[in-house]
Amino acid sequence: MIEFQLDPASGVATYLQLVQQVHQALRLGMLEPGDQLPTAQQVVAKLAINPNTVLKAYRDLEREGLVRARPGMGTFVVQTLPGRDEVALARFLSQMSKLLLAARAAGLDSDDIEAIYRTAIRNVFAEGVA
Amino acid sequence: MIRFAALQFRIQAAIAFGALVVIAIVLAVTGPHLVTLYDTTVVPCSTHNDCSAATTALTDTDGPIQVFLTFLLLVVPALIGMFWGAPLIAREFETGTYRLAWTQGVTRTRWLSVKLGMGVVASVVVTGLLSLMVTWWSSPIDTVSAKPFDPLYFGVRDLAPVGYAIFALVLGFSAGLVMRRTIPAMFTALVGFVAARFVMNSWMRPHLIAPLHRVYTINGSSPLNMGETPAGFGVTATTRGILPGDWVYSNQIVDKAGHSPTTAFIDRACPLGHASAQANYQTCATNLAARFHLLVTYQPESRYWTFQWYEMAIFIGLAAVVVGFCFVWIRRPS
Amino acid sequence: MTAVLETMGLGKQYGRRWALHDCTLSIPAGNVVGLVGPNGAGKTTMLQLAVGLLAPTTGSIAVLGDAPASSPAQLGKVGFVAQDTPAYARLSIAQHLHMGSWLNPDWDDEVATQRIDQLGLDPKQRAGSLSGGQRAQLALTLAIAKRPELLLLDEPVASLDPLARREFLQSLMEVVAEHGVSVVLSSHLVSDLERVCDYLVVLVDSHVRVAGEVSELLASHHRLSGLRRNPSTLPANQEVIEQSHTDKQSTLLVRTEEPILDPNWTVTPITFEDLVLAYMSQARDTKHLGRPALGVVS
Incomplete structure (x- = not known):
């Protein structure tokens, strides 16, 4: 327990x-x-x-x-958490990195990106907060 | 609810009944002696021709106890109002426990009925027993000396104290209900009770039943009082020695038409200047008797019980009015 | 779900002062309701109205569908723990339990004695010698053992030390879990309520400022910060609860059921405490705004 x-x-x-x-x-x-x-x-x-x-x-x-x-x-x-798909994780990490590089090239710094990231998270997982 | 009211009331009740037991013991020890004294001295006194000495000896016996009992029955109703009635609800307000009591599964009306009912029953039992004991203990003395309508007798014997106690209890309770403070409620109960007793004694009781009249001719043994009055020299009739067991309101010198003698008549009929005061008095009485007689206004002793019942009923009636007020007050929007 | 507490335009006046004014509420069953507000906001008045110790000046109140204190049955369904948890100082704990069993139709003696036993209290001890926390527990025991459908508690933990406070709330929540009783709990301490309440009523200056389920309220309130701007330019569906401005920046607390799409705002979720404090200070701000006008009159 x-x-x-x-x-x-x-x-x-x-x-x-x-x-x-x-x-x-x-x-x-x-x-x-x-x-x-x-x-x-x-x-x-x-x-x-x-x-x-x-x-x-x-x-x-x-x-x-x-x-x-x-x-x-x-x-x-009744069930344990499904193990994480390592391949999917790695693929997502590389996509994210490309996205961030593009953002930096557009003149955004890390604080800007974090604010955007937060908003995006909130929009996507909004129902989880309620 | 009754069990809970009893639980809350048990200490005050225990104190009262404890005191009652102590008094009962004292009276039980001393009472038989008074009866014996009465039987051995007062009953055979006429054969020995010493009745006045015998009655004086009897009425002087246990003087402190007599005074104490009179005092006790005078104050017990007031004490009941102050120490039982006033705190009954005021303490609940002061300690905030009314918020506990009135949120149990019992309506406020029922709470009030039981609390008051228990207080009234306890008051009746305590004063009833006390009055019974005192009346029994004093009976030998009362037989020879009592003036049953004397306020110091009438209010401390038989039924009257029971009515007083019920009224005082309810008065204390209502004061506590309105004021929500014990000490002011106790004070209000005391003042209100004393005022009610005073009003009853002085103004109400004499008018409850129309008094009787009795006419006496004036003679040498009439209780006349000759002397200076604020209006000059005058003669008045006193109630001294008239109808000893009855309640004599007044004794007046009047003629057939009901008029009192004029000052001029008195001056002529009652000249001073005889050899002795006795001679002055005799002349005066003889001259007055020609045209005037004595008119006594009184309540006969036989009405004693009627007055006792009236007294109790009036105070219970007053108590009922106050209780009605309490029920209205406790249900009003607060 | 039926309402455990329903008021319509409820008001209570003392002399010329309104202790509670125009209060309309409908609290569904099965909740632990936090009645929050500063001291003197009308919390005690509201609860005493609900338990029938006070009668309304205006409007109406129904508790479990009936007028408060209207019958022994109604009184028996409502458990009340009054402020400062009064008890009869000269009566023992056992005698208090006797009182409960004599005065309440559905009294559960087993629950009562078990709780006193669990609390490690001696039934023979007089209530006058109990600590504040123990007396609060006794009051809670009396309220619970009458098997109420609704428990009303008026600042039960305000005077307790942190440990006693925690123990009291633990006991209370156990009762909720075990008996499924609805609870209305008043407090001016937000932290006490945050853990236990799933329904919130904020009472300020005799008025209900906000009432609703905590999760819904938290989801519909957001803190926005960004470049300074006039709040009147916000969309109509965003109600400003609290605002502060510097020369450059505006920080707003808004209520809206819709998502906030304006990219100029940095949006952060708010906490229970933020929510309560925002509504409490909203009342104070309105007062400040009113002050100059009053100054002219006087």
């Missing part, structure tokens, strides 16, 4: 912090299929957060297909 921590200063929504910590634990092998996640009550008793937040995080994880809630028993890991 894993234990959640909260970083109130991170500015990341509480339920997202929970989701990210489960992802992390799956990647690091701390959680494997069959393992149980702490119940909402246990999380709430430790972190003093709204139980709906925990349920929302678990619902998100369930939608991703990583966990499944079994009524009356708890929430269990």
Whole structure:
């Protein structure tokens, strides 16, 4: 069983912090299929957060297909995170680098590029923030 | 709700009933002696011709206890109003616990009914028992010396104290409800209760039932008072020795038409300058008796219980009015 | 979902001062509602109206569909923890629990005794000798064990030290998880509410400034910064909540349901605290604007 921590200063929504910590634990092998996640009550008793937040995080994880809630028993890991496609990563890195070089050639410095990057991220992943 | 009200009330109730037990013991120890004294000295006194000595001896027995009991029954209703009535709700406001009490699954009206009901029952029991004990203990003395309508007797025997206690309790409670502070509510209860008792004693009770009249001819033993008055020399009738057990309002010297003697008539009928005051008095009485008689206005002793019931009913009625006010007040938009 | 708390034009006047004015709200069931505002904003008035300790001057209020304190059943469905958590100083914890069981139709004695046991409190201890945190826990226990559908808490943690505050909120959230009770919790401390609330009501100067689900509010509010410009040039669907300007730069906090497309703005998301503070300071700004006019009159 894993234990959640909260970083109130991170500015990341509480339920997202929970989701990210489960992802992390799956990647690091701390959680494997069959393992149980702490119940909402246990999380709430430790972190003093709204139980709906925990349920929302678990619902998100369930939608991703990583966990499944079994009524009356708890929430269990059913699948670990798919391994990263190293080839795709490498291809994306080279495309990104070309894009950045083009931006620099157009006179943008790294701060400009970062602002653009942030806006693009927000536009693409906007639904994830809500 | 009753159990909770009892839980909150238990300390005050314990103090009151503890005091009652102590008093009961004192009276139980001293009371039989008074009865014996009465039976052995007062009852056979006429055969020994020493009745005045016997009654004086009896009425002087346990003097401090008599004074204490009179005082106790005078103040107990006021104490009930101050220490039971006033804090009953004012303390809840002061400590903020009304926010706890009134948000349980009990309506405010029910809360009020139970609290007041319990207070009233306790007040009736305490003053009723106390009055009963005092009335029993004092009965030998009362038989020989009591003036039943004397305010220091009437208000501290039988039923009246019960009415006073109910009224004082409710008055203290309502003051606490309106003022939300215990000390001012206690003070208000005291002032209000004393005022009500005073108004009743001085102005209301004499008018509850129309008094009776009795006519006496004037003779040498009539209670006349000769002397200087603010209006000059005058003769007045006193109530001394007249209808001892009754409540005598007045004794007047009047003629058939109801007029009092004029100053000129008095000057002629009652000349001073005889050899002795006794002779002055005799002449005066004889001359007055020719045209005037004494008119006594009074309440007979037989009406004592009627007045006791009236007294209690009036104070309970007042209490009911105050309770009605409390119910309206507690439900009003605050 | 039905509303646990519904008000229409609700107002409460003390003398000439409005403690709460023209307040219209509909709070759905199943939420933990944060009622936030500075001291004296009307939070206590709102909660006391909801529990029937006060009666409205204007408008109406319904709690769980009924007028507050209208019947024993209605009173039994609402748990209330009053400010400073009053308790009968001379009564013991056990006697307080007896009170609860005598006065509430659905009292759950097991829940009550279990909680007191878990808290490590001695049932024979008098309430007068409890610490602030312990008394708050006792008050919460009394409110929970009556098995309410709605819990109303008036600044329950304001007077507690950080540890007791955390413990109290943990207990409260456990209850929410276990019993699914709706909660309205008032506080002037934003940090307390951030973790626990999923619904927010900001009350300032007797008025409701904003009310809604926290996630929706956070998604629809953005901080924009860029070259100085007049906020009136913004699109109609962007409502300015807070603004500050230097000679070159403008920083705005806007509310909009639409995406912000203007590339001249640097857009950053806002936090719960930003959101609350923006609405609180908005009230203060309006006051500042009003001041010169008042100065002329006086």
